[in-house]
Amino acid sequence: MPTMAGPIPAEAASAPAPAPPRAPDDVLERSAERTAKAAARGGGHPVRLRALDGLRLLAALMVAAYHYGGRDGEISQAWGSSPREQFPTLSGYFAYGCLGVQIFFVISGFVICMSGWGRPLRSFFASRVSRLYPAYWVAIVLVTAVFALPWVAYKAVSPSDALVNLTMLQQPLGAHRVLGVCWTLWAELRFYALFALFVVLPGASRHRVVLFCAVWTLGAAFAEAANLPLLDVVLMPEYASYFIGGMGIYLLHRFGHDALAWGIVGISFLIGQHYAIGELWHPANVNAFSYRSATVIIAIVAFGYVAVTLIALGKLNWANWRWLTLAGALTYPFYLVHEHLGWVVVGVLHRKLGIPSYGTFALTVLLMLGLAWVLYRLVEQRLTPVIKRSLTTVRR
Numbered sequence: 001m002p003t004m005a006g007p008i009p010a011e012a013a014s015a016p017a018p019a020p021p022r023a024p025d026d027v028l029e030r031s032a033e034r035t036a037k038a039a040a041r042g043g044g045h046p047v048r049l050r051a052l053d054g055l056r057l058l059a060a061l062m063v064a065a066y067h068y069g070g071r072d073g074e075i076s077q078a079w080g081s082s083p084r085e086q087f088p089t090l091s092g093y094f095a096y097g098c099l100g101v102q103i104f105f106v107i108s109g110f111v112i113c114m115s116g117w118g119r120p121l122r123s124f125f126a127s128r129v130s131r132l133y134p135a136y137w138v139a140i141v142l143v144t145a146v147f148a149l150p151w152v153a154y155k156a157v158s159p160s161d162a163l164v165n166l167t168m169l170q171q172p173l174g175a176h177r178v179l180g181v182c183w184t185l186w187a188e189l190r191f192y193a194l195f196a197l198f199v200v201l202p203g204a205s206r207h208r209v210v211l212f213c214a215v216w217t218l219g220a221a222f223a224e225a226a227n228l229p230l231l232d233v234v235l236m237p238e239y240a241s242y243f244i245g246g247m248g249i250y251l252l253h254r255f256g257h258d259a260l261a262w263g264i265v266g267i268s269f270l271i272g273q274h275y276a277i278g279e280l281w282h283p284a285n286v287n288a289f290s291y292r293s294a295t296v297i298i299a300i301v302a303f304g305y306v307a308v309t310l311i312a313l314g315k316l317n318w319a320n321w322r323w324l325t326l327a328g329a330l331t332y333p334f335y336l337v338h339e340h341l342g343w344v345v346v347g348v349l350h351r352k353l354g355i356p357s358y359g360t361f362a363l364t365v366l367l368m369l370g371l372a373w374v375l376y377r378l379v380e381q382r383l384t385p386v387i388k389r390s391l392t393t394v395r396r
Helices: 024-040 050-069 074-079 091-116 121-147 159-165 182-200 206-226 229-235 240-255 259-280 294-312 323-352 357-392
Strands: none
Touching: 050 074, 050 091, 050 294, 050 323, 050 357, 074 323, 091 121, 091 182, 091 240, 091 259, 091 294, 121 159, 121 182, 121 323, 121 357, 182 206, 182 229, 206 229, 206 240, 206 259, 240 259, 240 294, 259 294, 323 357
């Protein structure tokens, strides 16, 4: 606020100065607080968006379908032949499962904006570290140990690279990856850093989030045009729109219908589908594993945006089943372990035990969900609160 250049006039000193007009953001913030309090009446806590937990699990299962039946590579070695031969009808559909990652990123933009709102930087940092690392560390150790077994045909990374993987910084440091899915975690880390620096540190507000979304959108476009590796690494033009779209959806959730928030969501979708098409579409080619329709790619990306928006606006509050909370809790550990350990399980069930392809597929998913439950109960539930407390405790 501007400072007074001189003494207060005598006539003004005897009466209170008129209150300055309340800023639109202030009105919206107060309205949002009233809405949150109203939602909390009766139970003491806002309603959990359980449908969002279900959407997260659906996205993870999409990715698993892609890894088990929608591509070639090591999974072909596990099956003993290409998944096109194992799933002649479904393999083409499974190939679209990789778009579950785009849906994850939209959800992440929503959830991080929600969880970071009103938090100090230290608390935000502690929540992210305690959420990401415990299950990740165990997954790194598990996959490294299993791949080191003499009867497992997949090559383990070197001990040095395995240790680097524990930092989650293996990609920028040029180390071999233990987990194939960790490239998405590197994208998440960069998003967290940008959000912490430009929203959490100065204090989250509607105006600040809108500004952050606008500047990041333009910055990502400039990075794409400039073709400078450093800008690409920091601004992530190929993924930024999904995170930004999720943040725009959170603004709708917190403040209600708003032209700026709808604009953020709409522009982000338009850019996001462009990058999805650029990455996944190709002309029909008999040598390619599958042919993905541009229309279907756009439809799946649109589904992700629409589903998160409907959840944010309360249109799916009827899906308030308690089991969805557990489904959401299993999503992250399942996502970490399902690919590489799934190769081993598929090989054992299908080639050694002779279980048919569809039975092997279903059993592998169930076994990976079971392992995810073990990681959730024995690792995340025990280590997450310990790490969070240790990082938020102020030492004197």
